[in-house]
Amino acid sequence: DDEDMLPTTKLVSGVIADWSSFIPGTDTYVLPSERQCMAWNVGGDVYSVYPVSISGASQGNPVSPAALGNLDSGAEAEVLFSTVVAGANSVLAYRYNGLPLPSTEGWPFRFPDGVGAYGGFSVADLDRDGNVEVVFGTNDGLLHCWEFGSCTIGYAPWPMYQHDCGRSGALE
DSSP states (O other), rough: GGGGOOOOSSSSSOOOOOOOTSSSSSEEEEEEBBBEEEEEEETBBBTOOOOOOOOTTTTOBBBOEEEESSSSSSOOOOOEEEEEETEEEEEEETTTTBBOOGGGOOOSSSTTOOOOOOOOOOOOOOOOSSSSEEEEEEESOEEEEEEEOOOOOOEEEESTSSTTOOOOOBBO
């Protein structure tokens, strides 16, 4: 049912997630825009409670490519992307059930004025310490590395842009 979809002009790239416990392997296509995060199941139907509107977001704002990673040590990975929210460049993360990661943990993260992250994110346990890191650059020329909760050994669901050399976007 597309009647819940908001008009949008920015659709950069989505990710393929394994969000359904009833279907083995990848089963959901997640595509954020500047005004909402959308998701569809393997049958092409809207997934669960999606689309999720982004409060304070306007049509025409830039949006980064999406990344997928387990940021909260839960059972499913979250989708991570950046857009403008209430006039501030922000990084957002949504769970499989449409809920954003909590503000008590600093979400959405708001950058200082004029700073944004629109090149995409890489998610992996880069230093092999058992915690997942998110690495990204900002338009002020800085490289950022955020460390999150625990992960399994060898965790690297999104080691490069769109997952692999073939840019398949499939996380399996």
